[in-house]
Every structure is written in structure tokens, then in C-alpha cells.
Amino acid sequence: MSTSATDPTGIPDVPIDASGEKLARAASIGHGAPVLAFDVGGTDIKSALFDGDGTALGLRRTPTPAGGAGAPQRLIDRLAELADELRAQHPDVVPQAVGLVVPGIVDEQAGVGVFSSNLGWRDAPIRDLAAERFGLPVAFDHDVRAASWAEHVLGGARSYRNSVVLIIGTGIAGAILIDGRPHTAGGYAGEIGHSPIGEWPCPCGARGCLEAIASAGAISRRYAEASGTDLGGAKEVIALAAAGDATADRIWNEALDALAFSIAQLTAVIAPEAVVIGGGLSRAGGALFDQLNLRLRDRLSFHRIPKLVPAELSGNAGILGSALHAREAASAAGSTA
């Protein structure tokens, strides 16, 4: 699997080892119960065992099983295999709970994967299937909300009680923290990538969705469509725009205008103290953050313009959030480290 298949920026956030060995970057979530944590994506699964010190053991990335009929059960089977391998490698670390985060529309309270086009399920009772298989409490959440929770506890949003985390990669996903708590609205909140701001088509069926013009994936695709040349990622489009290419410049500016538009909406409506931006596109740095700041200041007046803050946990935010939630599940079940 090439990195560009999953990361349209062309900038991998963690090195991928095809043999499924440890990733270079580990992170600590602090002291607590040992837990298993999974971050399931459309193309790969991150898995790790977190010990009592909060260190990720055996952190790896392996392919997600095929979607379609039976996908939920195939996924659970695969997670159990990964768990068995982790336990065999670290027999002294006995997990007390499991964290499991998935993409799509997720009702974390019901424990149900409501819909995922990538994983090919509808109304899949993932949490119950996992709890039955593992015989442990399972914390279940949306991948980006879990990632944003990790950014809130450990990363770029940790200083703010009201923030929005935007993960801009293949798509755009968002998560909203209100008074220090995730605002989920049964899984429907935070769909900033599918907030309709224009008239262009979006595969979701709505018109003018933000992610269809401003995600790293859209920037790369739109440049390829306009120029006939596939540069392979948004990073290359941004570089070409900086070098004076008119088509790249137009597409990058349309993405920036759309992002600024959506952040201006957020500012007027929920007034977050900070918007934390992660995902591949956030690695564009000043080319992204400075331009968004300029556009927000131009666009708004008396509003409280949020701080635009880079996410800090990079591609590991999802599994760290998964582990944090697993710790909460372990605590709720009364277990100790």
C-alpha cells in the first residue's frame, strides 16, 4: 500500500511499515489502566496496547478487511487477531478495556455504526459485537471525534473549553467541543465537511459541500481535472500555486475561500475560542494558517475571531483518542491499573 492512497497530501503523518511492525512515533496517554486501542479507517487499522504508564506498545497499521456484506463481523474477527498478537507479545500487560473508533456516521451512545460508505455498513452494532468478542468493556466512538478528543486532552486544543477540530485530509471531518465536552447530537453534529456552502456537486447527494472543494483530496482532484495533470497530492498543487501557476493558484484560493467561509460561519454561530486544524492539509503551515487568518479578518467585524491552531498529534490522534476513551470505560467498569 502506498502512502498516497490514503494521504492525498503526499505527506505521510507516520511512516508505514508494510510488514506491520511498530511505527516510529509512539505517545503516552499518562498513567491508568492498560487498554487495547483500535482506530479503524477505510483503508487501514491502527492498533496498539497501551500499558499502565500510557505508552503505546506494538503500534502498527494494517489493512482494513473488505467492506460489503458481513463487513462488521470480518472487522471484529480481524481486531481479535490483532489483539491476540499484541497480548502474545506483551503477556505482562493485561488490558482492562478496549477502545474502538470508526469513520462514517456513528451513534456512540447506542454503540452503532449508523453508516459508513468506506466500510460498507448500515446500523452495525459494532460495540456489542466487540464487547462479546473481547469480554471487556468497549468504548466506541467516531474516529475524528476521538481524534479531536485527544487533541483536546493532549494536543492543540488542550487550552480551550470551546473549540472546533477540523481534520482536513481525503475529506474534511469536524468535531465540536462545548464547555469541555464533545457535542455530538447523536452523531450528526460536526459534519463541517458536508456543510453546503456552494452549488457544486458532492458524492453525498447534497450540493456545495465544503470537502468537495477544500479537502486535500478535492484540491488534488480538481487540479488534475482542470489541468489534465495529476500531481499526486495537494502539497504539489500548493507548491505550484506558490510558483505562479494560474490554475493551481485558482484552485488553492477557492479552497482557502471556502475554508474561511465555513470558519466564519462557525465563528458567528458557536464562537469557538480556537479552531484546531489537523490532517494532511494542516502541514501546509503558513500558506494555510496565515491565509485563513487574513480572510477571516477581512470577512468579519465585531465577531470574536477564533485562534487558528495546528493540531499536534498528527495521524496518531485517532488511536490516542481511542485509548483515552478505553481508559474511561475501564474506570467506569471499576478496574484499576
Place this chain on the structure above:
Amino acid sequence: MSTSATDPTGIPDVPIDASGEKLARAASIGHGAPVLAFDVGGTDIKSALFDGDGTALGLRRTPTPAGGAGAPQRLIDRLAELADELRAQHPDVVPQAVGLVVPGIVDEQAGVGVFSSNLGWRDAPIRDLAAERFGLPVAFDHDVRAASWAEHVLGGARSYRNSVVLIIGTGIAGAILIDGRPHTAGGYAGEIGHSPIGEWPCPCGARGCLEAIASAGAISRRYAEASGTDLGGAKEVIALAAAGDATADRIWNEALDALAFSIAQLTAVIAPEAVVIGGGLSRAGGALFDQLNLRLRDRLSFHRIPKLVPAELSGNAGILGSALHAREAASAAGSTA
């Protein structure tokens, strides 16, 4: 004072008695401490004494003192006069707290009127001024947030834990309830009327604000500008659109499109269960609600489309919210009915 000066729909929500007598409609907030309540607007003040049964006594509407230098003190002086008259009329009802709600940008936690163009103040310490004058606990809030709180407790939003209240009149103000609590963000949240969705100018200094195209005031003004004829209110523009007038039809449809656009944004981002619509424009009934529903369904896909619900408390929502907050202040101060 004519009603059309304060109600651009031309449909007064409560009859105005120029002599300042009781208004026809009273309402009960239930049992609790007797309280004084004020709802201060740009042109008039509503005032009442709520007794232990929650009945509004002496509910009246009187002109707001002039803005500009010294406006906060002039306002407090006037409120004290109104309170003295209410107490004299009802010597047996001894208020235990005061509710005071004002428009503009309001930091209700600090008790400060941050900015009001209508009242002409900046950083006015209204709560402390009022508490000193009345010698009673003062609950201080934004007028529309208080109105929406009343809609939440007593009115159209009472069945929902996550809702947005939009008051569409001269301007458009909003208030957001998250998990049953008002989300204020230090007074900056809920500025849906000043969410920028286009490129037209807005007096606030931003571009494309919703209220500059979709408020009752904007509909009336835009028709007058386009046709050279001032019909006096949005109600008349909507009636003319229904009768086939092309200019009225264009302006009304632009307002509906803009409102649907903003509600679609809310739906994707915070996913309220209901959007409760009040203010003069809400009295357009099906011409408003049916059209917004159609547009939302056309615009969105997998999103959870909120119920569009009429507000129920009409023009009294503000003072009812003020009284509800005063009751909370009385409880917090340990007083009893």
C-alpha cells in the same frame, strides 16, 4: 409610537397602549419567588412584576430613554421608576430578585453590556449598576437568549434538548441550546443574523450577513429600494409575492434561500433537533415554514434535518425569560416565595 416603527412585519405581537397600561396578554411562569422583570429593547422597555403564582402584574411597554453618553445610568434610573410604580400598585408582592435583559453583545457572566448600537453603550456594567440601585440580586442576560430560554422552558422548544431559536424581526438574532443549556461563548455565540453567507454589505462591517437579506426589516427595505414603494412591512411584501408581483417574489425568495442556507449550515455543524422560529416573520406561517422545509430537503442529504417549529411566546418571550432568570437568581440567593 407606532407599531410599525418597532415591528417591520406590521403585525404587532402585543397591543401597545400609549398610556403605558397593562398589555392584553399576560402569562404565567409557574410558582416561585416574586420578581421584577425587564426586557429592554432599542425603542421600548417591557416591565412587569411577577407574583408568587407566576402571573405578570402591570405588564407594560414604555419608551427606552435616549442612548449616547450616560445611557446606562439613564436606563437604570428609568427602571427604578418603573419598579417603584409597580411596587406602589402591588404593595403585597415583594420582589426577591430582578431580571434584566438587553440587546447587543452581552457578557452575561461578567454582567456587562459589551456593545449595543441601539442603546449606545460599550462595556457598560449594567448588572452591578442595577444591583446597587435595587438592592436585590440581578439576573442579567441577552434579550434573545432570554427569550429563547423562555421558549425552551415554556414554549416551542420545550420538548428538545438541542435546539436553535431564531428570532426574525427588525434583525435576526439566534440562541443555541446544547444538552439543555444555553451555549453563549461569553456572549459571542448565536450571531446567526451576522453569519456571513454572501457578498452584500451589512451595517455591522462584515459582508453578506443573513439579517441584511432575510430579516423582516431587510425584506421590507429591499422591496422599497427595488420598487420605489414602501409597503410598510415584510407581511405586505410576502402578500404581494403571493399575488404574483415579480419584484416581491424575487426578494421573498432570496430571503427564503438565505434562511434555508443558514439553517442547512446549522444542521451540518451542530445538528439541532429543532429550529424554533419566532419574531414577526414567523407569523408568515406556511409561506415561511413550508418553503424552508422544501429548501432544506432539496439542499441536504444524509443530514438530520431539524424540525422547524414556531415559537409560542410571541413578543413576551423576552420578559418571560427575564423573569425565569430572576427566579433563578432569587433561588441562588436563598430567598423563598
